[in-house]
Structure formats: C-alpha cells, structure tokens
Amino acid sequence: METILVVEDEVAISQVLRVYLQKSGFRVVQAFDGEEAIHCFSKEKPALVLLDVMIPGKDGWEVLNLIREKSSCPVIMLTALGDVNYKIQGLHGGADDYVSKPFVADEVIARVQAVLRRSKLDKDEKETAEFGHLIVDFKAHRVLLSEKEVALTPRDLSLLLFLVKHPNQTFTRDQLIERVWGIDYEGSDRAVDLAIKRIRKSLSDWPEEEGEIKTFRGLGYQFSVKSPKV
DSSP, X not given: OOEEXXXXXXXXXXXXXXXXXXXXXXXXXXXXXXXXXXXXXXXXXOSEEEEESSOSSSOHHHHHHHHHHHOOOOEEEEESOOOHHHHHHXXXXXXXXXXXXXXXXXXXXXXHHHHHHHHHHHHHSOSEEEETTEEEETTTTEEEETTEEOOOOHHHHHHXXXXXXXXXXXXOHHHHIIIIIOTTOOSOTHHHHHHHHHHHHHTTTSOTTTEEEEEETTTEEEEEESOOBO
C-alpha cells in the first residue's frame, strides 16, 4: 500500500483528503506544519506528497526545496493562491502538479493517481537513448546532436523529451497539451505547432534517415525513428 503525506494546516481539509485517499487504497500520513512535514517525510518515505503552500513554520516553498534536496518524490502543491505566478514558482521549484483551492476531492485523487503513474514510468525508463547522431539524456534533461548540446526552451525540451519517450506513437495537439503543458493550460493549441517548428529548426542537422518529427495531417505529431539504442 502506497503512502501519501498530506501537509495541510486546515484540519477539515486534511481530513477530507485523508478519507478520499484511504477510500482509493492509499495509506495516509498527516502533517500540519512545515517542521512536522519534514519529519514525516524523512520517517515515512511517502510515494507522494500533497503540500499546502500556506502552512505554519516552514512554508510550502521551503518544504518543497528541502524535499528536492534529498528526493525526487512526486509533490502536488495545494493552495488558495490563484495567481499564476505562484503556480509557475511551484512548478519551477520542482513540484509535479498544482491544485488551487477550493477543489473537488475527486479531482485531487485523479491527479495523485496520474502523477504516480508518470513517476513509475519515469523510474522504469532508461537514462539515455541514442538515435544515430542524436543522444537524449532523460536524467540530465539534455539533448546532444553530433556531440553538441541542443539549445531548447524548457517547454520545448519537455515536449521533445515526451515525444522521445514514446517513439513512433502519434499524439494529437490536445494530448500533447495535456501531457506536457498540463490540463490547466488555457492558451491556443497553436502553441504545439510553434513548439514543433522550433524543435525541428534546432534539429535541422539531424540526418533524416536516422529519424524525424513527422506531421500526420488530421492526427498529430510523431517522433519517428528506427529502434533506439539504449
């Protein structure tokens, strides 16, 4: 049974999350301030942390930083702060997802399950993959082409890494937005087209016989390659 650490100082909210998580088959450990959260994290070694930002003592940002210093354990931030800058701060700080209050408990459970699935897939994956002159280092988040690092924006890099992890599979714009941008993304799906265009430009020297990002009209995009060398 996987353990979820719930760090939330509002007892009523913490109890609701505990009940829903237990019904979903998880073991739940509760902490109500930053110091208790760090202690419980070290002692319990949870599979995932639900972390409120506004907690007494060390706040959620400090707790997240301390967790990231020692672990890649998935963290979902919980907060009543609606400013998108707080969301960006959390994601850049190493959070895996973000839920704004008020929230529906069923949605939180769905996000927990989704993040855990992604985490398990990441652990099962190889650290690097080679496609001829193209080398992708998943752990270091680096892409090398003919031994030179390819410069990509964080979002474009995330998109390329996702496609590389699923070679020869076709994804629609909506699927890529959900898996890379996140289900809360409210921009145009044209962002996918523009990102693909930038990635292709960055990989323009990659020999076509080794692989390419293909467009399937009406279907989506595919990282098309021969079997990778891993």
